[in-house]
Amino acid sequence: xxxxxxxxxxxxxxxxxxxxxxxxxxxxxxxxxxxxxxxxxxxxxxxxxxxxxxxxxxxxxxxxxxxxxxxxxxxxxxxxxxxxxxxxxxxxxxxxxxxxxxxxxxxxxxxxxxxxxxxxxxxxxxxxxxxxxxxxxxxxxxxxxxxxxxxxxxxxxxxxxxxxxxxxxxxxxxxxxxxxxxxxxxxxxxxxxxxxxxxxxxxxxxxxxxxxxxxxxxxxx
Numbered sequence: 369x370x371x372x373x374x375x376x377x378x379x380x381x382x383x384x385x386x387x388x389x390x391x392x393x394x395x396x397x398x399x400x401x402x403x404x405x406x407x408x409x410x411x412x413x414x415x416x417x418x419x420x421x422x423x424x425x426x427x428x429x430x431x432x433x434x435x436x437x438x439x440x441x442x443x444x445x446x447x448x449x450x451x452x453x454x455x456x457x458x459x460x461x462x463x464x465x466x467x468x469x470x471x472x473x474x475x476x477x478x479x480x481x482x483x484x485x486x487x488x489x490x491x492x493x494x495x496x497x498x499x500x501x502x503x504x505x506x507x508x509x510x511x512x513x514x515x516x517x518x519x520x521x522x523x524x525x526x527x528x529x530x531x532x533x534x535x536x537x538x539x540x541x542x543x544x545x546x547x548x549x550x551x552x553x554x555x556x557x558x559x560x561x562x563x564x565x566x567x568x569x570x571x572x573x574x575x576x577x578x579x580x581x582x583x584x585x586x587x588x589x
Contacts, residue, residue, distance in 0.1 A: 375399070376411045377481070381419040383455045387470060388419070394474040399481065402505050405555065406485045415484045416450040417477060422458040438464045439530070442476045444483035446491065451480040478506040489559050496523035496538050497557070497564055503535055504542035512579050512586075515540065520572035544575040 370381040370388055374396055381388050403409065420428070429436040432445060441463050442453035453476055459468035482502040486493050503510070513536075520537055522529045529537075545554050557564045 373414070376403075376414055377417050377451075378414050379417045379419070382424070383419055383421050383458075385419060385455050385457075387456075390470070391474055391477065395477050395481065398478050398506075402478070402482055402485055405501075405505060405551065406489055406558075407555070408485055408488060411484060412488060413449065415444075415481075416448075417480075418450060418452045419455050420452055422454060422462045425452060425454050425458075428452060438462070441465055441468070442480050444480040444487075446483070446487040449484070451477065451484065453477060453480065472508075475506045475508050479503065479508060482506060486558065490561060492561065493558075494561060494564055494568075495526040496534070496541075499526065499530075499535055500538035500542040500545075501558060503539040504546060508535075508539070510536045510539050512540065512543075512582055514583060515576050515579055518576070520576065521569065523572070524568070540579055541571055541575045544571070544578045548574075548578065 370379075370384065372379045372381075372388065372392055374392060376399060377395070379388060379392055385391075425441075426436045429440055429443065433443065441459045442451065444451050453473075454463065456468050456470065456473050459465045459473075465472070479502045482505045483498060486498055486501060502508075515537065518533070518537065520541075523534060523537055526534055526538075545557070557567065
């Protein structure tokens with residue numbers, strides 16, 4: 369087991385990966401921008417990042433989240449202040465992420481770090497918006513496609529739509545927001561659950577229109 373501590377995270381590698389040092393450097397470079405968005409200087413107390421083999425990760429997901437599905441490869445457990453993630457090799461072998469690589473692995477950890485930061489300011493964040501920020505701020509970019517006929521209100525029960533486009537839809541909403549509103553206004557939505565809920569349907573409709581406009585500009589359907 370390898371243990372390395374940084375300003376905000378304690379990396380615990382249970383699988384002896386050879387690329388841990390490079391991962392830590394990559395993640396560390398991105399922490400400041402994310403902390404700045406959430407108006408934080410650091411996490412209140414450090415979070416653990418556990419790199420796990422498949423069977424242990426699957427068992428933990430079932431025990432603590434009630435289920436495991438093959439799109440799952442990382443998760444933030446705010447009650448334990450712990451991020452758990454599958455190593456690259458087991459992601460390729462056991463999950464749907466057959467294209468897992470170093471860059472995607474680092475982005476996954478940054479994605480979960482966004483959740484950790486968000487939990488500092490709003491422990492009961494709206495899940496789809498939590499995922500919107502995490503995918504956008506970790507640069508887990510997705511190609512746009514027409515969602516005019518998609519009922520985005522399904523995002524309100526995120527677990528039911530997560531594997532059916534939920535992460536992409538959430539990312540599209542974040543793209544709409546960050547391209548059309550000052551960052552301060554996006555942060556206001558992030559920290560005010562009631563405000564976000566009151567504006568959700570408007571944001572869903574406006575995102576669908578904006579995505580279609582972007583596709584027309586780019587000459588895509």
